[in-house]
Amino acid sequence: MTRSDLVAHLSERFSQLTQRDTEFAVKTILDAMSDALARGHRIEIRGFGSFSINRRPPRTGRNPRSGEQVLIPEKLVPHFKPGKALREAVDAQLPADTSPSE
Numbered sequence: 187m188t189r190s191d192l193v194a195h196l197s198e199r200f201s202q203l204t205q206r207d208t209e210f211a212v213k214t215i216l217d218a219m220s221d222a223l224a225r226g227h228r229i230e231i232r233g234f235g236s237f238s239i240n241r242r243p244p245r246t247g248r249n250p251r252s253g254e255q256v257l258i259p260e261k262l263v264p265h266f267k268p269g270k271a272l273r274e275a276v277d278a279q280l281p282a283d284t285s286p287s288e
Contacts, residue, residue: 189212189216192212193205193208193209193212196208196211196212219237223237223238223239223264226239231269232269233269233270233271233272234268234269234271234272235266235267235268235269235272236266236267236269237264237265237266238264238265238267239262239263239264239265240262240263240264240265241260241261241262242260242261242262242263243260244257244258244259244260245258246258
């Protein structure tokens with residue numbers, strides 16, 4: 187689902203909102219979440235999951251073309267951990283026959 191899919195779905199579900207209002211609401215929510223993560227805050231949405239920032243320490247990698255060693259600097263990356271309700275909802279969608287086909 188893309189952002190525009192989400193806007194379209196919300197516009198259909200809440201007919202009292204215009205498409206423009208729905209776009210603004212979705213943009214506002216996503217911007218607030220991005221700003222909170224950028225400031226190092228954790229976001230928890232009960233039943234859905236939590237967003238946090240993980241630190242990736244610096245490490246040594248290799249340039250695949252030349253083979254020379256390259257220093258990869260430390261990074262802060264967003265991390266999502268699904269909540270129990272979301273995990274159970276996704277797991278409930280698992281097809282009945284999960285045996286590998288040969």
